[in-house]
Amino acid sequence: MIKRLFTSNDPFRPSVSTLIGTYAVLGFWTLVVLFPLYWLFVTSFKTPADVNNGPLYIPFVDFQPTLETWNDLLIVQQNFVLRPYINTFISAGISAFLALVIGAAASYALSRFEYRPKPAVIFMFILCVGLAALLVSQGLHWSLAVFLLLANTIGRRFKGSMGNNDIAFWLISQRMLPPVATIIPIYIIFQQLSLLNTHAGMILVYVAVHLPLVIWFMRDYFSGIPLELEESAFIDGASRYTVLWRIVLPLSLPGLIATFLIVLIFAWNEYTFALFLTGAETQTMPLLVAAQNATRGPQWWNISVLVTLMVVPLLAMAFVLERYIAKGILVGAVKG
Amino acid sequence: MKKLSVLVLLAVLLTLFGAFGVVSAQNQYEGVVIDVLTFTGPQIAEPLQRHAPAFQEATGATVNVITVPFADLYQTILTDQATGTNSYEAFVFAPQWMGDYVSGGYLLDLSDKVGASEELAWDDVGQFFREFSATYQGATYTLPLDGDFHMVYYRIDVLEELGMTPPTTWDEYLAIAEAANGMDMNGDGEGDFGSCIAKKRAEQGYWWIYSIAAPFIQTQGTSQGAFFDTETMNPLTNNAAFIRALEIYKATNAFGPADELNIGVGDTRGLWTAGRCALTVDWGDIGSLAVSEGSNVNGLTGAVITPGSDMVLDRATGELVACDEMTCPNAINGINHAPYAAFGGWSGGISAAIDPTVQQAAFDYFAYVSAPAQSNVDVTIGATGFNPYRISQFEDLAPWVAGGFTEAAAENYLGAIQASLNSPNMVLDLRVPFNQRYQQVVLDEVLSRFLADELTAEEAAAEIEVRWNEITDELGRDAQLAAYTATLGITGGN
C-alpha cells in the first residue's frame, strides 16, 4: 500500500513533476478567481472618495479602510438590507429543497420506467382547449384558438414516437425561453391567484424553473447506478419508495448535493422573476444589488458590501457540503 | 459627515416647525396608509422617508416608501397600473413618463388641488416646472420635487490658468477641452481630461446629444419644440443642425478618458469630484456633490448655462443660418441658448384608482415635502437628488452656505440655474406616449453605433429619422402629433 502511494502512475498520488504542474495551474486559476473578489472585498472598505481618486490597492498602505459603508447598510439602513436578506434565504432555500425532492423523484422515474405520454397529450389538449376558450372569452383574437387546436392536432401526430427522451427534452426546453418573454403572463396568473408579493409565489416559480435542471442532472446519476442492487431489494419485498429512499438516494448523494448547491445558487441569485413578482415584503437581494446603479451611477462600495453579504452563506454552505461531495468516493466504492 | 448630520438636524427641526403649521388638520387621515413607489437609493427615497414621521404626526396618515431598481421603475409603475393590480397609492417618477401614465388614465388630475393648497405655495415653483413639467395636455398631474436640466460645469482654476472664460458656444467648449486636456488638475502628476461626458450605452447617454443639438434646433421658445416638426411630426434630426451636433458630440471623445464610451454619469461625477476633468455637462447634482465630503474640487467648480450657437437651423431648408433678430429672438449677445430640461425633475403623482380621501392625503403629503420649509433645505443636501426648482430657493443663500457652499460658489451655481430657468427657450424633454422607444431604444442605439464608427453622422441622422417615423406610424401619427403639440402648450385646433 505504502509503496503504491509513491509510484508515479498511480492516478491518486501524482509524481513530483506532475505535482508542480498541477499546483502551477491551480495557483494560476486561484489568482484569476481571487483577484476580482479581493478587489470587491477591499472596495467595501473604501469611501466614495477613495474609489473616485483612482485605483487604491492595499488597505492601510494605499488608503485607510473604513467601516462606513458596512455601518450604513447594516445598522443605519438595517431594514432595507436585512429583510431582503431573510427573504432570499426563504425563497431560495425552500425552493431549492423542494425542487430537489420533486425533481429527483421525477428523474428517477424517467430513468427507470418507460412512459408513453398519450394521456399527457390528451390532458394538454383539454387544457389548451379550455385556455383557448378562456382567452377568446376574454376578448383575445379567435385565430389564437384556431392555432391552439391546430397545434394539438399536429402534436398528436407524433404521439407514437414520443418517449422518455422527449419528455426530458420537453422539460429542459422550458428553460429556453428568456424570462422576459414569460414574465408578464406569469405576473397576470399570479395576480389572479393573489400570489404576487408572497413567498409561496416566489417558491413556486423557482421550483418550476429549476426542476428541469434537477431532472437532467439526476438522470445521469441514476442511470449510472446498477440495476442489480435494486432488483435484489425488490426480491426481498421492498417497495419502489423504499428502494428509492434506502438504496438509490444514498448512492447518488454526491450528485444530489452538487445539484442542490447549484439550484440553490441559481435561485439565490435570480433577478428577473424577483423583480416582477415581489413587493416590499418579499424583495430579494439581487434586486438590492441591481438597485445600487441608480441616477448617480453604480455605488461600488454598496455593491461590494451587498455582494459580500450574499456570498458568505453560500460559501459556508459549500464549505459544509464539500465534505459530502468528497464522501462520494466512498459511496462509489460500494457500488463497484 | 458632521456637516450632513447638522443639516439633517436642521431639516428635522424645520420639519417639526413646519408640522405646527398644519396642526389644525391633525389626525384627519387617521388610519390612511399611503404606499409611495420610487427607486432604490438615497437620492429620492431618503427625503421622502425622512419627512414621513412628521407628516404622520401632523395628519395621522402612514407613509411607506417602497423602492424598486431605478432602471425598472417606469415599467413597474406601468405594469402595476395597466393590469389593475394597484399596489401603490402614489409614485415619484420622472415626468417624462407622464405621457404614458396619463394616456392610460392612471394619474389623478391635480389641477384643482394645486391652487387650493396654501402650504404648497404653487406660485413659488418655477414657471417652467409649473407650466410645462407638471402639466400634460393642459392639466396638472404631478407636484415637482426636483428641478432637472443640464448645465456645463467648469474648473475655475483650470480656466484661470489657461486664461479662458467659461464656454458660451460649443466651439468654445471644444477649444477649452482641447487646451485643458492632458493638464494635471488634481496634483497627482498625471495628465487629466479636458471633457468628461457620460456616453455609455443604455445608461442615460442619449440626453447629452440634445443638450448639444438644442441651441442649433430650437430658437423660438419652449413651445417650438426640438424633437419634431409640429405640423407633420417629422423628426428634426436629418438636418445640418443635428449633424453638426453629432460631430461636436463625437469630437469631445478625444478629450475624455480612454473608456469614455463605456462610462456612465456616476463615473463622470466621480471623476469630477476627484478633480480629473476640466469640463463636464450634467444636472444640478454636481453643484452639491462638489461641496460634499471627499471632494477635491470644493470651491473650484463653476457652473454656466449650456453653451449656445450663433448658427441655427432653418426648418424650411434643413440648413444652418446665422443668428439674427428673426431667427434667434431669444439670443443673448448673438448666441442662441437652449438649456435642456432632460428628464424633467422627479415629481410626485397620485393613482387615479384609489379612494378620494387617500388621494387627498397623498396630495397633502407631496405638498408637505415640496413646501418651501422642507424642500428649500433638501435641495442644498448633496446626498439627495433634489435640485432647485422654486424661486425662493434662489433668494436665500443661507441654507446653501450651511450646506457647505462658499457664498461665491453658491452665487455662481444659483446664477447658472437661474439663467437656465429664466430662459424662455428652455427645451422640454420628449414626452409623447412611449417616448422610451424613441429615446431609450432608437436614439440610444444609433448614437452608440455612431460613436463606435459604425455609422457616419449623416447616416446616423437619417437612421434616427427613419426609425422615429416608423414608431410614430406604428403608434398612430395623428395621436402622437396631438400629444406632442399638447405637451408644448400648443392647444389650438387640437
Place this chain on the structure above:
Amino acid sequence: MAAASELAAQNKSHSTDTRPLGERIGSWLDAASPSVLLMPTVLVILLLSIFPLIASLYSALARFQLQQGGFAITFVGFANFNKLLFGSEARKTLGRIGELPAWSWIVLAAFALVMLYFLYQHINRNRVGAFSSIGKTIGFGMGVFWRVLTGIIATFFVFMLVGGLYSDRGIPGTIAVTLIFVFGSVALQYTIGLILALLLTQDIPGKRFFRIIFLLPMMITPVGIGFLFRMLTNTTVGPLGPVWQAAGLAQFSMLEDGGGARLAIIIGDVWQWVPFSFIILLAALEGVSRETIEAARVDGANRWQLFRFIIVPEIVPVSTTVILIRLIETFKIIDVPNALTGGGPGTATESLTLHAFNNWRAIDYGLSAAISYILLFVVTYVAMVFVNIVRRRVLEAFA
C-alpha cells in the same frame, strides 16, 4: 400515467381483495409509482409554462397599446417578425454584411460541402428499399428534408458569423453576437472546468481549499458580476488601468472596440460559469470507483488507457448534460453585457436576450416576444442538433 388503469383494476378487485386497507393502499401506491413520482413535476411545469408560452406567442403576433384605464392588445400578424428580419431592425438582428473576402467563400463552400456529405451519406445508406413502402418513403423523405434544412440553417449561421466579423464594414447582428458568446464561452468553460476537476481528483494537499475557492465565482449574483467586471475594466479608477499604462497602452480600453468588448464579456461569463462545469464534473469523477481503477491498473493499464476507458465513459453522459445546459443558459446571456457594456459599443455586445430586454423595457412587448421566439428557434435548433447528433453519437462512441 398507468395510474388510471391501476386504479380501475384496484376498484374491480375491491370485493374480492381481502387484504387490510393499509396494505392495499400501499400496494396500489407502489404500482402507481411511475405516476406518483413524475406527476408533481409535470403539473408544476404545466401550470407555469403552458399559459405563458401561449400568451407570449400571441403577444409576438400582436402590438401592446395603452388605453384609458388599462391596455389593449392588437393582433398584427407577422409584422413584428417582419420588422426584425426584413424591416428596420434587420440590420440589428442579422447584422450588416458587406463585401466578403475571398477566403470566406472557400470556408462557406467547404462547410456547405460537409453538409452535403451528410446528406449523401444518408441517401447512400438508405438507398436500398427506400421507396418499398409508403412508410419507408415518408421516413426517407423526412430524413432528407431534415438534413437539407439543418444544413441550410447551419450554413446560414456560418455566413452570418463570417460576414459580420470579416466582411468589409461588416457588423455582426444580435443572432451572430449571441452565437459568438455561446460557442466561445461554453467551449472555454467546459475545457477549463474539466482540467480543474481532473487535477483535483488527485490526492494532493490543499485539495479542499481549491475546491471551495473554485466554486466562488458562481455564487455571485450575475448582476453583481457585471458590475464587478465594469469596475475592473474601468481605465481611470479600475485596478488594471496602471497595468495597461505600464504596458504602454495608456489610451487603451478593451471596451471601446467591438471585438475587445465581446472578449471582455466572454471572460466575465467564463469566469462565472467555470465552477458549474467544475462541480458537476468533479462529482462525476468522484463517482468513478477507486476499486475499478485499481483493478484496471493491476491489469496493466497505463494513465492514458485509464483515462480513455475508465474515466471518459463515466463522465461523457454528464459532460453532454453540462454542455447542453450551459448552451441553453448561455443563449440567454444578459446580465453581464447589460451591466458591463449595455450592449455597446454600437450593438457589438448586444445578445438576443438583451435585444429583447431593451424593447421590453420600452413596453414594446410584441417586438420583445418576437425576438424571444427567434431566440427560441435558434436555441431549439442548436439544442436539437446537439442532442440528436452530437450527444447521441458521443454516447454511442464512448459508453
